[in-house]
Amino acid sequence: MNFQGGRRRGEDGIAMVIDFLLSNARLILGVGGAAMLGIATLAVKRLIERAGRAADDEKVEQKMAESWEELSLVSASPTLIKKGIKGAVMKHVAKAAKQQKADLCQQPQMPSLESKPESKSKRLQLCVLSLQERLQQYYHTRAALTPHEVQRAQSQALDICTEIQGFLHSRLPDMPLGEMSLGGSLLDDLQVVSADHACLLVPLQLEASLWRLIPGEETLLTHPLHWMVRRVNLEYFPRGRSYWDRYLVGGYLSAEAVVNMFSKAVMETINWPSISSTLDCLVRPVLGGPELKLEIRPGNERAESSDQSLFISMLPLLREGDVVLTAQPELTSPWVNAWHLSLYPWETQRLTQLDTADDGYRRHTLKILKAACRLNPALRPLQAAPLANLILHLSDSESDWSEISLHVRFQQCITELIGYLEQEALHSYFKPAVNLLSGLSEDQVDQMGFMLYCAVSEPEILLI
Numbered sequence: 001m002n003f004q005g006g007r008r009r010g011e012d013g014i015a016m017v018i019d020f021l022l023s024n025a026r027l028i029l030g031v032g033g034a035a036m037l038g039i040a041t042l043a044v045k046r047l048i049e050r051a052g053r054a055a056d057d058e059k060v061e062q063k064m065a066e067s068w069e070e071l072s073l074v075s076a077s078p079t080l081i082k083k084g085i086k087g088a089v090m091k092h093v094a095k096a097a098k099q100q101k102a103d104l105c106q107q108p109q110m111p112s113l114e115s116k117p118e119s120k121s122k123r124l125q126l127c128v129l130s131l132q133e134r135l136q137q138y139y140h141t142r143a144a145l146t147p148h149e150v151q152r153a154q155s156q157a158l159d160i161c162t163e164i165q166g167f168l169h170s171r172l173p174d175m176p177l178g179e180m181s182l183g184g185s186l187l188d189d190l191q192v193v194s195a196d197h198a199c200l201l202v203p204l205q206l207e208a209s210l211w212r213l214i215p216g217e218e219t220l221l222t223h224p225l226h227w228m229v230r231r232v233n234l235e236y237f238p239r240g241r242s243y244w245d246r247y248l249v250g251g252y253l254s255a256e257a258v259v260n261m262f263s264k265a266v267m268e269t270i271n272w273p274s275i276s277s278t279l280d281c282l283v284r285p286v287l288g289g290p291e292l293k294l295e296i297r298p299g300n301e302r303a304e305s306s307d308q309s310l311f312i313s314m315l316p317l318l319r320e321g322d323v324v325l326t327a328q329p330e331l332t333s334p335w336v337n338a339w340h341l342s343l344y345p346w347e348t349q350r351l352t353q354l355d356t357a358d359d360g361y362r363r364h365t366l367k368i369l370k371a372a373c374r375l376n377p378a379l380r381p382l383q384a385a386p387l388a389n390l391i392l393h394l395s396d397s398e399s400d401w402s403e404i405s406l407h408v409r410f411q412q413c414i415t416e417l418i419g420y421l422e423q424e425a426l427h428s429y430f431k432p433a434v435n436l437l438s439g440l441s442e443d444q445v446d447q448m449g450f451m452l453y454c455a456v457s458e459p460e461i462l463l464i
Helices: 011-028 030-051 058-076 080-085 084-105 120-125 131-143 149-172 243-247 253-269 274-278 344-358 360-377 386-397 401-422 444-457 460-463
Strands: 181-183 197-201 213-214 228-231 281-286 292-299 310-320 323-326 339-341
Touching: 080 323, 084 253, 131 344, 131 360, 131 401, 131 460, 149 253, 149 274, 149 292, 149 310, 197 292, 243 253, 253 310, 274 281, 281 386, 339 344, 344 360, 360 386, 360 401, 386 401, 444 460
Parallel strands: 197 310
Antiparallel strands: 181 197, 213 228, 228 339, 281 292, 292 310, 310 323, 323 339
16 A cells, blocks of 8 residues: 655554555455455545544544444445454554554654645545546546547458358358448447447348257257257258358367358458558458457557557357357357357447436446446456346336436446345346356455455546
């Protein structure tokens, strides 16, 4: 913990206690205790700053009383009580703060130095704003993308889409494909921080009489998101009647085989240097992984140094009604025949419907949470899907999502997320059997829990 200004008499004692507790908190106290210790440390830091600025003994007593009220957060955590460490944390903090109080009261009054406005830290300036104002400022400066940036990224992605579709039509004219299009967060105005990724949707056209989409719960995998595509009516229409029969594995259309085909037909075959010169940018495939991904870099001399690469993911998919299955081996491995049921269209549509019905700020809140998680190293493993489902679950119990309630809903999202992390489970809104936190490691959960516990008393730490 860094304190501003030089050390006064008595600060060595409390600093040593805080340094010791923080350095050993995760090892001794666990995630709940370490998180509460972080909150207690923030409160004690406030105590020192307030007491140091007091002009007389009465102000010292008053400011210290205000600071100790903030430590009531420590007793509010059921995790801390369960672990039985509340007394240990409060004992060390109280002892150090008591010594700090005595030393500050005995300290002779020093002549005040003229403060320089230009020397004020950015953090102190931001503290003048309310949380509601900070959230709006953060949305416009960090989360929301400028129309120019979005238009530039969409234009580049559409150019690539046109090139790939033209190449496939000329090289593989008999392949039954639908019209390629853009999709994902860039198109739905849910991308945050920077327009650095886009999704190119490649719909495969299947004969309805020859193929059947099987829900994940009905397959041998019994996973609600792992669907399979079975070849049917073989007795009347033998193999070879459908173009996609060549990618059958054990009587099922293999998502992995389809991805491998596109990898060879597009990523490894297209003359990318020629396309780069045509589009006046550098286009290259990102090889070595299961994803079909391209990277676009500014290639002209007028490109700004701040321009980032744009990554375009090529996503083969199947549609049947409102069901969208994607070929993503990185999500369905090691099952070569499994297709991934995408819940993203359902989640996005539901959020839009709710906001349209009451002029709410759910999507606004989601973008702030996504930006905060992306820019915070401890929260970075938290992807967009858990955050979207968090807001959908909360919408069932909270109806006021107006602009004036933005700060209330933001703080409530933090509290709800802590609860889900403590349970190590956040169930999908549309598929309750799916735990959206199952991919997180124990260490990642610990780090996120610690950061969010600290944000309960200092929400602004997520908006830096």
